[in-house]
Amino acid sequence: DIQMTQSPSTLSASVGDRVIITCRTSQSISSWLAWYQQRPGTAPNLLIYKASALESGVPSRFSGSGSGTEYTLTISSLQPNDFATYYCQQYYSYPYTFGQGTKLEIK
Amino acid sequence: EVQLVESGGDLVQPGGSLRLSCAASGFTFSSQSMNWVRQAPGKGLEWVADISGSSNTIHYADSVMGRFTISRDNAKNSLYLQMHSLRDEDTAVYYCAAAVLATFDWWGQGTLVTVSS
Numbered sequence: 001d002i003q004m005t006q007s008p009s010t011l012s013a014s015v016g017d018r019v020i021i022t023c024r025t026s027q028s029i030s031s032w033l034a035w036y037q038q039r040p041g042t043a044p045n046l047l048i049y050k051a052s053a054l055e056s057g058v059p060s061r062f063s064g065s066g067s068g069t070e071y072t073l074t075i076s077s078l079q080p081n082d083f084a085t086y087y088c089q090q091y092y093s094y095p096y097t098f099g100q101g102t103k104l105e106i107k
Numbered sequence: 108e109v110q111l112v113e114s115g116g117d118l119v120q121p122g123g124s125l126r127l128s129c130a131a132s133g134f135t136f137s138s139q140s141m142n143w144v145r146q147a148p149g150k151g152l153e154w155v156a157d158i159s160g161s162s163n164t165i166h167y168a169d170s171v172m173g174r175f176t177i178s179r180d181n182a183k184n185s186l187y188l189q190m191h192s193l194r195d196e197d198t199a200v201y202y203c204a205a206a207v208l209a210t211f212d213w214w215g216q217g218t219l220v221t222v223s224s
Protein backbone atom coordinates (compact mmCIF):
# COMPACT_ATOMS: atom_id res chain seq x y z
CA ASP A 1 0.00 0.00 0.00
CA ILE A 2 1.12 3.56 -0.67
CA GLN A 3 1.58 5.49 2.58
CA MET A 4 0.58 9.15 2.67
CA THR A 5 2.17 11.54 5.13
CA GLN A 6 0.69 15.00 5.49
CA SER A 7 2.31 17.87 7.36
CA PRO A 8 1.61 19.66 9.48
CA SER A 9 -1.20 17.85 11.32
CA THR A 10 -2.48 21.17 12.66
CA LEU A 11 -1.84 24.64 11.31
CA SER A 12 -2.82 27.91 13.00
CA ALA A 13 -3.14 30.88 10.70
CA SER A 14 -4.96 34.18 10.25
CA VAL A 15 -7.28 35.51 7.58
CA GLY A 16 -5.14 36.77 4.70
CA ASP A 17 -2.22 34.44 5.41
CA ARG A 18 -0.62 32.23 2.79
CA VAL A 19 -0.44 28.61 3.91
CA ILE A 20 1.17 25.50 2.49
CA ILE A 21 0.27 21.91 3.30
CA THR A 22 2.61 19.12 2.25
CA CYS A 23 1.85 15.53 1.32
CA ARG A 24 4.59 12.95 0.88
CA THR A 25 3.99 9.51 -0.59
CA SER A 26 5.93 6.31 0.06
CA GLN A 27 6.52 5.81 -3.68
CA SER A 28 6.07 7.85 -6.82
CA ILE A 29 2.44 8.35 -7.79
CA SER A 30 3.05 10.25 -11.03
CA SER A 31 0.85 13.19 -9.98
CA TRP A 32 -2.23 11.02 -9.42
CA LEU A 33 -3.05 13.06 -6.36
CA ALA A 34 -6.14 14.91 -5.18
CA TRP A 35 -6.82 17.38 -2.38
CA TYR A 36 -10.09 17.62 -0.44
CA GLN A 37 -11.52 20.12 2.02
CA GLN A 38 -13.84 18.95 4.78
CA ARG A 39 -15.76 21.25 7.08
CA PRO A 40 -17.15 19.80 10.33
CA GLY A 41 -20.27 17.71 9.87
CA THR A 42 -20.13 17.76 6.08
CA ALA A 43 -18.81 15.57 3.30
CA PRO A 44 -15.39 16.24 1.79
CA ASN A 45 -15.19 18.49 -1.26
CA LEU A 46 -12.75 17.99 -4.15
CA LEU A 47 -10.41 20.97 -4.60
CA ILE A 48 -7.53 19.77 -6.79
CA TYR A 49 -7.00 16.70 -8.99
CA LYS A 50 -4.02 15.40 -10.95
CA ALA A 51 -1.84 17.28 -8.45
CA SER A 52 -2.44 20.75 -9.91
CA ALA A 53 -5.77 20.89 -11.78
CA LEU A 54 -8.35 23.11 -10.09
CA GLU A 55 -11.80 21.58 -9.79
CA SER A 56 -14.55 23.66 -11.38
CA GLY A 57 -16.00 26.21 -8.98
CA VAL A 58 -13.07 26.14 -6.57
CA PRO A 59 -11.59 29.60 -5.89
CA SER A 60 -8.28 30.38 -7.57
CA ARG A 61 -6.59 31.07 -4.21
CA PHE A 62 -6.25 27.27 -3.99
CA SER A 63 -3.42 25.74 -5.98
CA GLY A 64 -1.60 22.44 -6.06
CA SER A 65 1.86 21.45 -7.20
CA GLY A 66 4.39 18.68 -6.98
CA SER A 67 5.56 15.51 -8.61
CA GLY A 68 7.01 12.13 -7.76
CA THR A 69 6.61 11.69 -4.03
CA GLU A 70 6.14 15.28 -2.81
CA TYR A 71 3.07 17.47 -3.29
CA THR A 72 1.77 20.74 -1.85
CA LEU A 73 -1.53 22.52 -1.46
CA THR A 74 -1.24 26.30 -1.22
CA ILE A 75 -3.94 28.71 -0.15
CA SER A 76 -2.74 32.14 -1.21
CA SER A 77 -4.88 34.33 1.06
CA LEU A 78 -6.94 32.60 3.73
CA GLN A 79 -10.63 33.43 3.89
CA PRO A 80 -12.86 32.73 6.92
CA ASN A 81 -14.55 29.69 5.38
CA ASP A 82 -11.17 28.08 4.53
CA PHE A 83 -10.72 26.98 8.14
CA ALA A 84 -11.36 23.27 7.77
CA THR A 85 -9.53 19.95 7.52
CA TYR A 86 -7.63 19.12 4.32
CA TYR A 87 -6.79 15.66 3.01
CA CYS A 88 -4.54 14.47 0.23
CA GLN A 89 -5.34 11.21 -1.55
CA GLN A 90 -3.53 9.10 -4.12
CA TYR A 91 -5.30 7.30 -6.95
CA TYR A 92 -2.21 5.84 -8.61
CA SER A 93 -2.85 2.35 -7.30
CA TYR A 94 -5.20 0.29 -5.15
CA PRO A 95 -5.93 0.55 -2.35
CA TYR A 96 -6.60 4.26 -2.67
CA THR A 97 -5.16 5.96 0.41
CA PHE A 98 -5.56 9.28 2.18
CA GLY A 99 -3.26 11.40 4.26
CA GLN A 100 -4.18 11.71 7.91
CA GLY A 101 -5.47 15.24 7.44
CA THR A 102 -4.35 18.77 8.25
CA LYS A 103 -6.62 20.81 10.48
CA LEU A 104 -6.40 24.50 9.62
CA GLU A 105 -7.33 26.58 12.65
CA ILE A 106 -7.83 30.27 13.23
CA LYS A 107 -4.92 31.84 15.10
CA GLU B 108 -27.63 19.27 -10.22
CA VAL B 109 -25.70 16.21 -9.09
CA GLN B 110 -27.20 14.50 -6.06
CA LEU B 111 -26.03 11.45 -4.14
CA VAL B 112 -28.24 10.40 -1.25
CA GLU B 113 -27.18 7.58 1.04
CA SER B 114 -29.54 5.61 3.25
CA GLY B 115 -29.63 2.46 5.33
CA GLY B 116 -27.33 3.40 8.18
CA ASP B 117 -28.40 2.06 11.58
CA LEU B 118 -27.31 0.65 14.91
CA VAL B 119 -26.37 -3.01 14.51
CA GLN B 120 -24.84 -5.59 16.84
CA PRO B 121 -21.37 -7.03 16.21
CA GLY B 122 -21.63 -9.88 13.74
CA GLY B 123 -24.73 -8.40 12.17
CA SER B 124 -25.49 -7.31 8.63
CA LEU B 125 -26.64 -4.12 6.97
CA ARG B 126 -27.26 -2.90 3.44
CA LEU B 127 -26.51 0.68 2.45
CA SER B 128 -27.97 2.37 -0.61
CA CYS B 129 -26.98 5.46 -2.58
CA ALA B 130 -29.47 7.07 -4.96
CA ALA B 131 -27.87 9.10 -7.75
CA SER B 132 -29.30 11.81 -9.96
CA GLY B 133 -28.16 14.69 -12.16
CA PHE B 134 -25.55 12.76 -14.16
CA THR B 135 -25.21 9.67 -16.36
CA PHE B 136 -24.85 7.17 -13.54
CA SER B 137 -23.95 4.20 -15.74
CA SER B 138 -20.92 6.04 -17.14
CA GLN B 139 -19.19 6.67 -13.82
CA SER B 140 -17.28 4.42 -11.47
CA MET B 141 -18.65 4.67 -7.94
CA ASN B 142 -17.03 4.34 -4.55
CA TRP B 143 -17.78 3.90 -0.89
CA VAL B 144 -15.59 5.86 1.53
CA ARG B 145 -15.96 5.81 5.31
CA GLN B 146 -14.96 7.98 8.22
CA ALA B 147 -14.88 6.71 11.79
CA PRO B 148 -15.94 9.26 14.44
CA GLY B 149 -13.24 11.89 14.80
CA LYS B 150 -10.94 10.09 12.36
CA GLY B 151 -9.75 10.43 8.80
CA LEU B 152 -11.07 9.09 5.52
CA GLU B 153 -10.79 5.47 4.41
CA TRP B 154 -11.61 4.15 0.95
CA VAL B 155 -13.77 1.01 1.18
CA ALA B 156 -14.62 -0.22 -2.33
CA ASP B 157 -15.24 0.82 -5.91
CA ILE B 158 -17.15 -0.53 -8.90
CA SER B 159 -16.89 0.36 -12.57
CA GLY B 160 -19.85 1.66 -14.56
CA SER B 161 -20.59 -1.73 -16.05
CA SER B 162 -19.86 -3.60 -12.78
CA ASN B 163 -17.05 -5.45 -14.59
CA THR B 164 -14.33 -4.27 -12.24
CA ILE B 165 -14.57 -4.19 -8.45
CA HIS B 166 -11.95 -3.51 -5.79
CA TYR B 167 -12.06 -3.69 -2.00
CA ALA B 168 -9.94 -2.48 0.87
CA ASP B 169 -8.30 -5.36 2.74
CA SER B 170 -10.19 -4.36 5.88
CA VAL B 171 -13.56 -5.27 4.31
CA MET B 172 -12.60 -7.95 1.79
CA GLY B 173 -14.81 -11.01 2.15
CA ARG B 174 -17.30 -9.23 4.39
CA PHE B 175 -18.61 -6.36 2.23
CA THR B 176 -20.04 -6.49 -1.29
CA ILE B 177 -20.43 -3.47 -3.55
CA SER B 178 -22.99 -3.54 -6.34
CA ARG B 179 -25.02 -1.22 -8.53
CA ASP B 180 -28.25 -1.15 -10.49
CA ASN B 181 -27.87 1.24 -13.41
CA ALA B 182 -31.57 0.98 -14.27
CA LYS B 183 -32.35 2.39 -10.84
CA ASN B 184 -29.36 4.79 -10.66
CA SER B 185 -28.43 3.16 -7.39
CA LEU B 186 -25.29 1.97 -5.64
CA TYR B 187 -25.26 -0.53 -2.77
CA LEU B 188 -22.98 -1.82 -0.05
CA GLN B 189 -23.94 -5.11 1.56
CA MET B 190 -22.11 -5.50 4.87
CA HIS B 191 -21.82 -8.75 6.81
CA SER B 192 -19.93 -9.81 9.94
CA LEU B 193 -19.85 -6.25 11.16
CA ARG B 194 -17.23 -5.29 13.74
CA ASP B 195 -16.90 -2.42 16.19
CA GLU B 196 -14.25 -0.90 13.92
CA ASP B 197 -16.76 -0.65 11.06
CA THR B 198 -18.54 2.12 12.96
CA ALA B 199 -18.35 5.15 10.69
CA VAL B 200 -20.15 7.56 8.43
CA TYR B 201 -20.31 5.89 5.02
CA TYR B 202 -20.21 8.13 1.94
CA CYS B 203 -20.85 7.21 -1.65
CA ALA B 204 -18.74 9.13 -4.14
CA ALA B 205 -18.67 9.33 -7.92
CA ALA B 206 -15.44 9.22 -9.92
CA VAL B 207 -15.25 11.70 -12.79
CA LEU B 208 -11.92 13.52 -13.12
CA ALA B 209 -10.43 12.09 -9.93
CA THR B 210 -11.81 9.25 -7.82
CA PHE B 211 -14.10 11.11 -5.43
CA ASP B 212 -15.45 14.07 -7.36
CA TRP B 213 -19.02 14.12 -6.06
CA TRP B 214 -20.04 13.02 -2.57
CA GLY B 215 -23.26 12.23 -0.77
CA GLN B 216 -24.05 13.54 2.71
CA GLY B 217 -23.21 10.21 4.34
CA THR B 218 -25.08 7.66 6.45
CA LEU B 219 -24.02 6.58 9.94
CA VAL B 220 -23.39 2.94 10.75
CA THR B 221 -22.92 2.14 14.43
CA VAL B 222 -21.78 -1.34 15.44
CA SER B 223 -22.33 -1.89 19.13
CA SER B 224 -23.90 -4.32 21.55
